[in-house]
Amino acid sequence: MDDFDITTKQDKLFSGNALKLMAIITMFLDHFALVFFWQYLLPIVRYDYQNMKLYYALYIVYRVLRGLGRIAFPIFCFLIAEGFKHTRNPVKYFARLLLAAIISEVPFDLAVRKTWFTLEKQNVIFTLAAGLVAIFLWSDIIGGDRNKSPLIRFKETPLASKIGAFGTVILMSLICFEMRTDYCKFGVLIIFTFYFLWDVPIAMFIGVGALLVASSWKWEIPALSAFFPIYFYNGKLSSRETNEKTDKVIKVLFYLFYPVHLLLLGLMRILLYSRLK
Secondary structure, eight states: OOOOOSSOOTTOOBOHHHHHHHHHHHHHHHHHIIIIIIIIIHHHHTTOGGGHHHHHHHHHHHHHHHHHHTTHHHHHHHHHHHHHHHOSOHHHHHHHHHHHHHHHHHHHIIIIISSSOOSSSBOHHHHHHHHHHHHHHHHHHHOSOTTSOHHHHHHTSOHHHHHHHHHHHHHHHHHHHHHTBTTHHHHHHHHHHHHHTTTOHHHHHHHHHHHHHHHHGGGGGGGGGGHHHHHTBOSOSOSSOOOHHHHHHHHHHHHHHHHHHHHHHHHHHHHHHHHHO
């Protein structure tokens, strides 16, 4: 990945790898709270009226962890938009995401949906992949230099191309809505907003913030804190010099963490339930 030049970023704090680490950690906290607290621990003490103080204490911990977990998704969306701007092969990028989404579906269902497989809801990587397709098609229809500001390119484009470009974004949003992917249409629109308004940070954050709150009202308000690390993103893949092999290892780890941690959490839930019986 080359330097990202949205703004002057030489003095900013967080590298791309740092953002990935934040997203991974907060996502794990979110899913751990869902599986261990919400699905297992809280139901055990919920109807024990002699331990209501314990229940409320555990519930507060649960909400704090889930609140921290809200930080992950905006960062993932931001990284998708940034990755598209600098990838040499968007098709391979999409193929990696699609493969990760397919691999992750059983672990997602096991951990989140309490079953080995269901089509009731699909994992969030499908949403990220759809968002990537949306900005790829939008960019292709608008045309021009991909390194140039999308907003400027949009202004220079004929009306018919503008309508067609936004039509692709709406189409991918509707596909996610019909597939019932995690964050569905809002996820696609958030990725597009990060991409379309990347050189107008205030408008970008306002737009993304409105979409996050609209997606789940009060539940997503803690997600707005993700804007802090995103704003202080320095445009570098790493904060220090790393060799190519190390960067590839981090990339593979980034893709594998989602299905692996969900699988482990799902198996943990099965083990805990079996002990209850």
